Amino acid sequence: MLQIHEIQCQYESDIVVDKVSFHVNDGDICSLLGPSGCGKTTILRAIAGFQPLTHGQVILRDQCLSQPGKLVDPEQRNIGMVFQDYALFPHLSVKDNIRFGLRKQSSAQQNSTVKRLLELVQLEDIGHRYPHELSGGQQQRVALARALAPSPDLLLLDEPFSNLDAELRKRLSLEVRDILKELKISAILVTHDQQEAFAFSDQIGLLHGGQLQQWDTPFNLYHEPSNRTVADFIGEGCFIPGVIGGEANTISTELGTLIGNRAYHWPQGSPVEVLLRPDDIVLSELGGITATVEKKVFSGSATLYTLSLPTGSRVEALLPSHRDYAIKETVQITTEADHLIAFSREEVLHGAA
Structure with a gap:
């Protein structure tokens, strides 16, 4: 469904992502794992269309979205994104935040989609509230519902649980996984938390120094590390x-x-x-x-x-x-x-x- 082929990204003369390749199948939930500064958020930005490539390609459902000299606009990619700080519109209610990406639908379709998503994220009783009236976990659920509203081909999550306390973070990540599996939506999570990646993901890519060290199942990363870097980092x-x-x-x-x-x-x-x-x-x-x-x-x-x-x-x-x-x-x-x-x-x- 998604092919990342030898992508390279750089800021000025510094190469921050170097010839990274992997693929994501339909319905797969994946993570990019690694320490701060390893390039994982840059890869997410490249997939979303916010970061140009100096080499390689990003291909979604056989359509090339990025390559050197070509950058399809983010809003044309049918990719949803959930940010670390949620990025909710403070002047809009929960319902209107979710409705924001549905402007091309009729009013009846919008109402139906918003109702369904509020039920899915278990917020059906607070659709009238505003972001400042919500807890961190509730804000994260709204951000997820808003990203899911346009039925994206792929959902990108940039450390979305890092502002939550440990117990809520663990519970919400598993709930989000269940929702994505129910909707059969592929996703890529960026995280530095191994346990979160292990619990959330079907496949994990470990990054170090801008290079992909191993793309594999959580079981294989732990029991079959491909090199010393992976063995040192995992577990x-x-x-x-x-x-x-x-x-x-x-x-x-x-x-x-x-x-x-x-x-x-x-x-x-x-x-x-x-x-x-x-x-x-x-x-x-x-x-x-x-x-x-x-x-x-x-x-x-x-x-x-x-x-x-x-x-x-x-x-x-x-x-x-x-x-x-x-x-x-x-x-x-x-x-x-x-x-x-x-x-x-x-x-x-x-x-x-």
């Missing part, structure tokens, strides 16, 4: 040194011989760095490696421990919180890693993956 975890063993799927480490779910392409004896997630480290009933508790973060049902190994390496372990281990206490651990991720140590040292 939690630690790297420990290892050496490729005699079998192509084994790695010898200070935690013992780890068996991966793939055949590694490096020859036997190659030095590697192994990524271990907190859920890969478990307590050992019999034997195991002795580790010392250095830090702990309690989160209710589980506690995240930072553990020091005898060599000085560190790993993280997410353990049930019914047993409270003290700082400097020792525990016996082993590994249960279904997805064993490794990177060449030489490549890591040279900043590649």
Whole structure:
């Protein structure tokens, strides 16, 4: 439905988005994830028509919307947009804010659409109010309804939940996802919040330094990172040194011989760095490696421990919180890693993956 083909954007002489490509299917909900300044909002602006391209193309339903020297006006793209600050018209009521993009429809059609959308976003009783009379969550629902009113092919959301408190942010993002799925509208969310992207998205694109590092499902980003940059950014975890063993799927480490779910392409004896997630480290009933508790973060049902190994390496372990281990206490651990991720140590040292 949407094709982003090797787009490049720059401000004056600075390239801020460099040869980024991905595609969005009908009904897919996607996210652009990354730290501040990585280029994700610039990509959103390029799709919306607010940012020209110096290379590449933006194609929506087989129509080229942007390429160098060509920029279809934003209002001609049939793309809706929800902004971080909601951008509601303060002098218009909730109903009239939603009605704003429906001026080409008859009055009866407008009234029908507004009524349907107010019911959809659960604001049917406050259509007469003005933005300053609404809570942040209500304003966000109005902004969503206004963007959906013209039945866009694609909805763009630029960190729309960032001004809300944590609990409302989580609940509203899931409600918005349900609404988009019900309407079968494709969407792209810009966020720096991993958990929000994981809960909201079918596909996620991780950006770093203006380049797309990986476009994949949340599951694959976490369990199958394509390079060290993705592995460092997504989730939690630690790297420990290892050496490729005699079998192509084994790695010898200070935690013992780890068996991966793939055949590694490096020859036997190659030095590697192994990524271990907190859920890969478990307590050992019999034997195991002795580790010392250095830090702990309690989160209710589980506690995240930072553990020091005898060599000085560190790993993280997410353990049930019914047993409270003290700082400097020792525990016996082993590994249960279904997805064993490794990177060449030489490549890591040279900043590649």
